[in-house]
Amino acid sequence: MPDDQHPVILDDGVEIPSPAEDELWTVGAVILNADGKAFAQKRSPHRRLFPDCWDIVGGHVEPGESLPDALAREVEEETGWRLRRIRRLLGIATWTGDDGGGMRHEADYLVEVDGDLDHPVLEWSKHTAYAWFGRADLPRLKQNRAPGEYLIHDLIAKAVHPT
Numbered sequence: 127m128p129d130d131q132h133p134v135i136l137d138d139g140v141e142i143p144s145p146a147e148d149e150l151w152t153v154g155a156v157i158l159n160a161d162g163k164a165f166a167q168k169r170s171p172h173r174r175l176f177p178d179c180w181d182i183v184g185g186h187v188e189p190g191e192s193l194p195d196a197l198a199r200e201v202e203e204e205t206g207w208r209l210r211r212i213r214r215l216l217g218i219a220t221w222t223g224d225d226g227g228g229m230r231h232e233a234d235y236l237v238e239v240d241g242d243l244d245h246p247v248l249e250w251s252k253h254t255a256y257a258w259f260g261r262a263d264l265p266r267l268k269q270n271r272a273p274g275e276y277l278i279h280d281l282i283a284k285a286v287h288p289t
Contacts, residue, residue, distance in 0.1 A: 134194055135211040142193050143218065143233055150227065153197045154184035154234035155209070156216060156285040159243050163258035164282040166267065167204070167246075170254050180257075180267045180278055182234065193233055206247030207239035216281050232277075236285050261286055 136142070145151045157165040164182075171178040183204045187196040198209040213236045222229050246256055259267060259282055267279035 132208060132210075134198055134209050136194065137211065137213050139214075140212055140235070141215045143231070145187065145193075145231065150230045151187040151193065151196075152184060152230050152232045153187060153193050153200060154182045154232060154281065155197055155201050155237045155239075156182055156234065156281055157201075157205075157207070157237055157239055157243075158285060159258055161258070161260070162286060163260040163263075164285050165205075165243075165246070166257060166259055166278065166282065167248060167253040168255040168257075170252055173252065177270075178254075179270045181253075182278055182281060184232075184234070197235060197237065201237070201239055204246075204249055204253075205239070205241070207241030207243070209237055210240050211238040213237060216284050219277055221277075234281050259286065 143151070159165070166180045166182055169176050169179050169181050183201050185196070185200045185204070187193060191199070194212060197212065201207055201209045216234045216236055219232045219234070220229060221232065248256060257263070264279060264283055267282060268276055
């Protein structure tokens, strides 16, 4: 972990995969506020992958980067918040985008962050909006997604009302 980052708490039993050198990995962070609602941001309609769709904070794991370090970097880049704690693994998915980038493995985590949750610092060139999603808001996460492409909906549903 770079010296300029604060230590991240990893709860007991949280699985952290070790990617093989030839694998492409992404990470995602489901962030809850004090009301138990999950943060999502809407991707720009100009994005190559998943245009105009709701998404969680996350992105690609760089070569040589650990999954927790990638998660911390992505949280800070996309929101201005700092990753404080990784609470649990919500799931691992494998998917292929339509961008020619090949198969990706994605590890998505329920996390806690430090920062002003009322004022995220979005990358406005990549995102057009943000919102906090509770149980009643979950159907909105399916906007512009085909049936069977509900990964973000399902992850947030799992986080806002765990079984």
